Amino acid sequence: MNDRVRLRIRFSKLGKIRWTSHRDLARMWERAFRRVDLPLAYSEGFTPRPRVSFGLALPTGHESVAEFLDVELTGIEGVDLAALGTRLSAALPVGVDATAVAVLAPGSPSLQEDVTSCSWRWTAAAAEGAERPQLEEVRLRVASVLAAPSTPIARNRKGVERVEDIRPGILGLEVVEESEDGVVLSAELAAAPRAVRPADVIAALGPGLEERHVRRTNQWILRHGARREPLDVAPDDAPAVPHALERAS
């Protein structure tokens, strides 16, 4: 058991494949791991499963260039870590690419425990039947959310409608630019204790808006008071997102 190793993998989910669910994604990874012949560690019991843990689920329909998973191996001998990302990307569907791989230090906290916030970029577009939002108006609405001491919105959790204050979870929010179908926003939203999602921010911004082209750009952990990415790899070392996938749809 002592030679078991955990790998942390960063990956992207872009294009049509974003319409698959978190569960779907987990199955894609299991098949890819078997295809590249990784020495997976399996769980005990009636239905042994590879030990793979994902961080925060990405809502179906959202893109990301900053997804992470941890996978446990029975050993690292014979595994060419430098080539693994490329081999995994080839075994994964178009739109899902492994962009960085690193061995986790023993005892590292799980992604679930560790990630405190995520950065997002998306478009506030017109909801059905509404006028296309204007840049100045969205700026005003953003300013008013940021100025408010609390932002109660109705959220549906497992079928139960509850009013919750999401203001403490909005760590940053700004208007980026006007785009073809609306106004582009970026935000840093808390992942814990209650994750705030771009859809919640859209609800807080008031009526007539709909989220589109949502993309998670970063996940963040805290170390010694500083914000860092969950992988011990400098962002510049990681292969760039394949250009063709940036506008895959």
Place this chain on the structure above:
Amino acid sequence: MTSLWPQIEPILAHVAKPARYIGCEDGAVELGPLDGRVSWLLMYPDAYEVGLPNQGLQILYEILNERPDARAERSYAPWTDMEAEMRRRGVPLFSVDSHHAAGDFDVLAFNLSAELVYTNLLNCVDLAGVPVRSEQRRPEHPVVMAGGHCTFNPEPLADFVDAFVIGDGEEVVGEITDALVAWKASGRTEGSRLHLLRDLATIPGVYVPAAYDVVYDGPRLVSVTPRWPGVPERVEKRTIADLGAWPYPRHQLVPMTEVVHDRLNVEIFRGCTRGCRFCQAGMITRPVRERPAEQVLEMASAGLARTGYDEVALTSLSSADFSGIDSTVRGIIDDPACRGQVSVSLPSLRVDAFTVGVASQIQKIRRTGLTFAPEAGTWRMRQVINKLIREEDLYGAVESAFSQGWRRVKLYFLTGLPTETDEDTLGIAELARNCVAVGRHHQKGVSVTASVGGFVPKPQTPFQWFGQATVGELQHRIGLLRDATKRERGVQLRWHDPKATLAEGIASRGDRRVGAVIEDVWRQGGVFQEWSEHFSVDLWTESMARHGLSVDWYVHRTRDQDEVLPWGHISAGLHDDFLWQEWQDALAAAGTPDCRWTPCYDCGACTGFGLEHVVASNVAPAGGSQGTGQDLSAGGDVPVFLRPKAGAPA
């Protein structure tokens, strides 16, 4: 002719399971805009998660895409939420591969595996922007075709489908493509459609309803006769002689979202000679054609490596009957590429201890449940339906399962069978109870589920003449079983809705006049009739009444030998007198043994095509009675003899 994706994508945030509509499967073919090649849209008229795994559709997808003059894409019935959004926004039906409009393809080719999807076929044609009735289609519209088991009675869909393929599709799709190439080259001018249909009607195995005149006398069908020269009086099914020549699918599609049967599938043989008289699949797919064992191993090994699946199913109508199933299964498990992480499943387990022995080799870890299909509760009833397994076979299988760690056993039964008495029905409860008792010797808390379905007589089987049980009778039989199992701890009873059995009966043995009912049910919103949340029997019965058609006459009436059957001009290769003799033997409760291991009784399937059963071994494998009703515990060492028809079990 460009991709509809920009119109489709905004809908996806508003529907359930959007991954149903994106394609992106591993193994899907990358195709650009529609071009000069003949374009096929292969359609499965049910939800994506049911249709995607269909092997027939995937086989044709590959064969067509290998041709230089053809290309094939796929589509499935959009779920009701998606359909509502598509209709509201004016988005037509599309392919999932390149998201082209269905109406821009040359052919819409439907796979028909179940009768209750017929209304979905109409809905898909309509969503494609194509008139649902063949006679209203113009040169610009695609040709609508259908294949699959249901086409052995094509008549209920005769008004909506331009041409049906009867039997194996591997070879005939090429011949159809040739005809379509000529049609496209002709410029699809006014009148060319009729020429095309005439061409198609002369291809062996292709049935063009417009080429036949149908004459009725009151409710009775008098004749179905060719209207055009060169059209056969009887359309014979197509049969591929050598399954080994068709190692498809080579690149099974791996879906990106959850589907049924989400695993690698390798078809190990086609056809079945067990001779179960209720089973349409067994009757229409004869003779038996085994895939060479080495090819099975190659396909499993290459498929697992390519897909990353950890399960492979060896599919057929009775997989344990494959010659040398034992060594084939072991070969897959011992394949070093599998590293002990692959499980093999046999989706149609034979009822005997030998089969469980094979199963125990292959399911070393995941021993949750095993399923057997004794089909009837008493030996008499099983002789009627020719499912010649003895009670000892079943108990041996169940004993073997519970002693080797399985915790649940599921038993499939039919009710509403010919000559069935209350005693026969109650035999189901008796068998289930005895199976629990057998299991208790090995485990506490054993669970046996008896799943009971209402019997629907199918065309091209010995039971095609039988008057189907009424909803009332089926309810009575289910009631008997509920009372008999109520206080039985360990026995769970499940049953199929008798009303759905009735609707299936209307569609199964209907003639052309039933087409109006199918259209009516569809126009009233009756889609996804296979799904209990959408099924409505009233739509069917009220529509029958509106069209002056008697449910009793179509469904519950037992037919005479001299009656002209609506599917009489379609042939599965079986002699009429063979089917009739089997029906008479059924009524006399006399069995007919499996002809793989006993002498030929000339059903017509082999002789008619100049073929023979392609099997690697002509002796029965060890264990159980192998569908002969005889004790064959030592397998091939015991010579199998042909029992006199009326004989009691040995």
